[in-house]
Amino acid sequence: MSLDVCEQLRKTTKGKLVYHNDKKPLEFSNQLPSHVFDLPDIPGVLEVLEENAYVDEDECLLINKLTALTIDDSSTQLKQPDVDILPEDSTIALLDLREKQLSQNLIQLQVGKYHDATMEAHKEAKRKFKEREERIRRNRMEERKKWNLITESEREEAEKIRHEFKEQHHKRNNLLKTRMLEAERRKVEQNKQRLKHVEGVVTKCAKLNEDVMRQFHNDSSIVSSNPAIVSMATECGRKFSAIVNIFKDSKTSGLMDKVTAASITDDCGVHQEICDNLVSAIEKLREEEIIRKRELEERIEKEQEEMRVKEKKEKERIKASLDExxxxxxxxxxxxxxxxxxxxxxxxxxxxxxxxxxxxxxxxxxxxxxxxxxxxxxxxxxxxxxxxxxxxxxxxxxxxxxxxxxxxxxxxxxxxxxxxxxxxxxxxxxxxxxxxxxxxxxxxxxxxxxxxxxxxxxxxxxxxxxxxxxxxxxxxxxxxxxxxxxxxxxxxxxxxxxxxxxxxxxxxxxxxxxxxxxxxxxxxxxxxxxxxxxxxxxxxxxxxxxxxxxxxxxxxxxxxxxxxxxxxxxxxxxxxxxxxxxxxxxxxxxxxxxxxxxxxxxxxxxxxxxxxxxxxxxxxxxxxxxxxxxxxxxxxxxxxxxxxxxxxxxxxxxxxxxxxxxx
CATH class of the missing domain: 1.25.40.510 (GLE1-like)
Incomplete structure (x- = not known):
C-alpha cells in the first residue's frame, strides 16, 4: 500500500512532490539543465535544494515521536507509541511519516544525483580549466615565440641600423680624412709650387751670380785695382750666400711659406741690382781696355783660325785613313x-x-x-x-x-x-x-x-x-x-x-x-x-x-x-x-x-x-x-x-x- 501511495505521490502533478502543507512544491525536471555543468551555477542549485529541503520544526518533532513506534515483523503492524494517539490518527501519522520519509529519501537521492552531477561538472570544469590553462600556456608560448621572432627581427634590424650608422660614420670619417688629406695635399702642393718657383728664382740668381763672378775673375787684371768694384763683388757674393743659405734651409725642411718666398724673391731682386751695377762697372772698365786688348784678340783669333785649319786637316786625314x-x-x-x-x-x-x-x-x-x-x-x-x-x-x-x-x-x-x-x-x-x-x-x-x-x-x-x-x-x-x-x-x-x-x-x-x-x-x-x-x-x-x-x-x-x-x-x-x-x-x-x-x-x-x-x-x-x-x-x-x-x-x-x- 505504501508503495502505491509513494508511486501515486511521485506521479502527482507531473513529477512534482506535493506536501500536505501549503508550501510551494519542488520542481525537478526529468533532464538536467544545460547549464548544470557550468561551474558558476552549481552553488546556486545547491542553495535551492537546501532551501526547498527545509522541514518545519513541527514535522521534525512528529518524526521523532513516530520513530518510537515499532512495527511487528509477523503482522507488519506498527507498535503503538507511548503517547496517546488514536488509531486512526496513528495510521494517518504513520502514512504521513512514511510519505515524508520517502520524500526525504527521494530528496536525498536527487541530492546525491545532483551531487554526483556536480562533482562530474566540477571535474569537467576542472578539466576545462586545465585545458584552458594549457591553451593559455600554449598561446603564451606561441606569443613568446612570436615575441622572440619579433625581438630577433628587431635585433637584426637594430644591428642593421647600427651597421649602417657605423658605415655612415666611417664614410663621414673617410670623407673628413679625404678632405683633410686633400687640404694637406693642396698645402703641400702650394708649398712645392712656391719651392719650385723660388728654386727657379734662385737658379736664375745663381746663374747670374756665376756669370758675374766669372766675368769679374776673367777681368780680375783690370778690376782688382778698383776698390769700389771689389766691394760690390764682395757684397754680391755675401748677398748670394745669404740667399742660398735661406733657400737650403727651406728646401731641407721642405717648407716654403709666403713670407720666406717673398723675402728670397726680394733678396734676389736686390742681388740682381747689385750684379747689374757690378756688370756695368766692369763693362765701363773693359771699354777703357778695348784698345789695349784689340791686338791680343786679333792674335788669339789668328791662332784659333790656325787651330780650326789644323783640325780640319786632321779630320780630312782621318777620313782619308778610314777610306783606306x-x-x-x-x-x-x-x-x-x-x-x-x-x-x-x-x-x-x-x-x-x-x-x-x-x-x-x-x-x-x-x-x-x-x-x-x-x-x-x-x-x-x-x-x-x-x-x-x-x-x-x-x-x-x-x-x-x-x-x-x-x-x-x-x-x-x-x-x-x-x-x-x-x-x-x-x-x-x-x-x-x-x-x-x-x-x-x-x-x-x-x-x-x-x-x-x-x-x-x-x-x-x-x-x-x-x-x-x-x-x-x-x-x-x-x-x-x-x-x-x-x-x-x-x-x-x-x-x-x-x-x-x-x-x-x-x-x-x-x-x-x-x-x-x-x-x-x-x-x-x-x-x-x-x-x-x-x-x-x-x-x-x-x-x-x-x-x-x-x-x-x-x-x-x-x-x-x-x-x-x-x-x-x-x-x-x-x-x-x-x-x-x-x-x-x-x-x-x-x-x-x-x-x-x-x-x-x-x-x-x-x-x-x-x-x-x-x-x-x-x-x-x-x-x-x-x-x-x-x-x-x-x-x-x-x-x-x-x-x-x-x-x-x-x-x-x-x-x-x-x-x-x-x-
Missing amino acids: DPENKFPSVPKELQLSVSRSAYAHHQRMIKSYKDFDVKSKEFTSSKDKQLNKVLIGISNVIGSCVASITSRSGSDVKNKLSDLNGLLQGRTVSSGGSTASIKGYPGASNHAVIFMARKFVKQAESQVSSNHSTAFGLALTILGVWAQNADFGSVFLGLMQTKCPFLVPFYVPKTDGQSDEEYSRSRGYRVTNGVVESQDHYLSRMSGLIRTYAAIIQSPLPPGVRNNPHGIAQGWMWITRMLNLEPWPEITATILFDFLEVAGHALMAAYGRQFEKLLYAICHDYFPKIEEVSGSRGGPVLRLKAFLKECIQHKKVSKPDGHLSTEFWGTHHHAGIVGN
Missing part, C-alpha cells in the same frame, strides 16, 4: 791570334809592350843599387810622385796645373817638393827611367782603385796624364804599355788560351790578379777593367793643357779603338762591360767629332753587334742590360749625354783658393 785599309801596312799576326786582334792593333801593342819592358829593365837596374844616397833619391821620387798622384782632383784647373808643374818638373830634372818630401833626378843617370815607370804605375793604380769606385774622377786623372804625356813621349809609351798589360781589351785584344798554358797563367794574361794561386773574383775584375777603360776614354777626349798644341793620343784613337772592337767576336760579360764604359765616357766626344758617322756606328752596334753580345752573354746580365738601355737612349734622342765629371777647355782657366772656387 791600313791593316795591310802592318805585318800579319800569329795564326792563333788572327781572330783575337787586328794587325795594326797588335803591332802597336807590341811596340808599347816593348817600350814598357825596356823601361822596366832600366828601372830595375837603377833600383838594384845599394848606395844609401841613391836610396834616398828613390824614396824622394816615390814620395813626391805618390803625393802628387794621390791628391789629383777635379776641383779646379789651377790644382791640376800645380800637379803637372811638379810631375813634369821632376821628369825635367828640377827639384820638386810635395807632401813634405823633396826629390830631384838631376845628376843620377837612370833616375828618369825609374821616375817615368813609377809614375805610370801610380797612374794605373789610381785608375784601378779610385776610378773604378768613383767614375767622375777619371777626368781629373786623365788631364794630368795627358799633361805629362804631352811633355814626355816616353811616359806615354810606358803608360800605354802598362795599361794594355793590365787590360788587354784596351788594344783591343781578346787573349786566347794557348796549348799547355795553365789556368793561372791564362788568367794573368787576361789581366786577372792571382794571389797565392787564387784568382780574383769576377766582380772585382770587371770593376778594375771598368776603371782602366774609363780612364783611357777620358784621356782621348780631354782638352789639352794651355800652351800644348799637339794631342799625343786624341779622339781619333777612340774611333780606331771602337772600330777594331766591333771587328772582333764578343766575349761573355766583359765585352758588354768595356763597351758600355767606353761609350758612356767617350760617346759624347765621338758624336761631337764624327757626327753622322758615329750615329751610323751606334746603329750598327744596335742591329748587328749587340745581338751577338746577347747571344754569348744572355739577356739578363747587368752589363748587358746597362749597355742595352744606353744604346736605346742614344738612338731615341740621337745624342749621347755628357758623362758625370766631364771637363771642358774652360776648366784650365778655373782657380781655387780659400775664398772662391771657380774661374
